[in-house]
Amino acid sequence: MLSLIFYLIGSTMTDIFPVSNIDSRTSVFVGCIGYEDRSSYLLREDFNDSEISHVLFDYRAVDGDGVGLCSYDRNLEIAKRMGAKLEPDFNRFLEILSSTIGSQQNPNLILDITSFDRSKMAELLLQVFRLKDALSQIRLMYSPRTFQPFEMVKFDVVQSFGPVLPEFFGSADGFEKPLSLVLGAGYEFGKAVGAVDTLEPDHIYCFRPTGTDPRFDQHIDQANVNFSFMDKQENIFGYDLNDAYTLYSDLRRLVEYEGVERSVLLLPLGPKLFAALSILIATVLHPTVMVWRHSTVSAAQPETITDAETTGAIVEFAFRFAK
Numbered sequence: 001m002l003s004l005i006f007y008l009i010g011s012t013m014t015d016i017f018p019v020s021n022i023d024s025r026t027s028v029f030v031g032c033i034g035y036e037d038r039s040s041y042l043l044r045e046d047f048n049d050s051e052i053s054h055v056l057f058d059y060r061a062v063d064g065d066g067v068g069l070c071s072y073d074r075n076l077e078i079a080k081r082m083g084a085k086l087e088p089d090f091n092r093f094l095e096i097l098s099s100t101i102g103s104q105q106n107p108n109l110i111l112d113i114t115s116f117d118r119s120k121m122a123e124l125l126l127q128v129f130r131l132k133d134a135l136s137q138i139r140l141m142y143s144p145r146t147f148q149p150f151e152m153v154k155f156d157v158v159q160s161f162g163p164v165l166p167e168f169f170g171s172a173d174g175f176e177k178p179l180s181l182v183l184g185a186g187y188e189f190g191k192a193v194g195a196v197d198t199l200e201p202d203h204i205y206c207f208r209p210t211g212t213d214p215r216f217d218q219h220i221d222q223a224n225v226n227f228s229f230m231d232k233q234e235n236i237f238g239y240d241l242n243d244a245y246t247l248y249s250d251l252r253r254l255v256e257y258e259g260v261e262r263s264v265l266l267l268p269l270g271p272k273l274f275a276a277l278s279i280l281i282a283t284v285l286h287p288t289v290m291v292w293r294h295s296t297v298s299a300a301q302p303e304t305i306t307d308a309e310t311t312g313a314i315v316e317f318a319f320r321f322a323k
Contacts, residue, residue: 186269
């Protein structure tokens with residue numbers, strides 16, 4: 001079954017080209033409505049024009065009594081006022097997206113990845129690749145969250161650890177080669193250490209985000225035990241979250257270099273932007289590059305969710321498909 005998936009995906013994928021001279025025209029806006037305040041930020045602040053087609057996945061973030069969690073009710077009301085196409089079934093959401101794109105002439109697409117979970121983000125990006133011939137320009141956009149203190153008392157409980165989707169499992173002979181692990185450092189205590197202990201890679205590289213709030217920088221060091229798991233400190237690469245183009249270039253260059261002799265596994269634990277760029281690169285280079293996810297829940301407060309407000313910043317990466 002996996003070999004069939006590799007054939008179907010690999011036979012249709014193509015390369016992408018970053019775009020610095022961005023066409024600001026927007027035809028279709030794609031995002032989601034969830035419990036985070038920032039999930040509707042781009043929608044309400046920058047892309048509320050009635051001429052834009054809004055296609056939104058509805059996470060239905062409600063409790064057992066149907067009451068919206070955190071900012072969900074407000075976000076939903078904003079989307080409804082705009083006449084957005086809201087869909088709680090993800091497969092149907094992808095169908096609506098395909099239909100909307102197909103009804104327009106070379107549309108420009110905005111993908112607001114701020115609040116998508118990594119698996120759904122991966123499915124969405126794969127769908128965009130399938131629709132490549134109908135699209136003109138794609139702009140990935142992400143709104144970072146304001147700083148909130150993270151609890152670092154216990155290691156979180158692992159819910160899942162493996163490919164973000166079956167398509168990103170890697171090639172059939174992948175684990176016969178030495179393994180290079182490329183981490184995107186995150187804020188969750190002990191995740192990176194646990195991944196390294198589990199995978200026992202031959203080479204480890206780590207991308208550490210900066211550029212939002214100095215308090216995040218300090219917390220990332222603490223959450224990753226000051227990167228003591230890194231044998232070579234020179235393999236820690238800082239990246240500016242506000243410069244997605246340099247991050248894409250550096251990450252892709254490393255992946256292609258390591259991929260010559262080794263299997264490459266991308267593990268994006270940090271901001272969603274790093275995850276999105278990892279998925280883009282792995283899709284272009286499919287099936288030689290793996291993308292995994294490490295999903296955990298707080299050991300101290302397993303049922304707790306917290307809202308996430310935006311800093312007001314917007315990070316962007318625009319690209320076109322090779323024709």
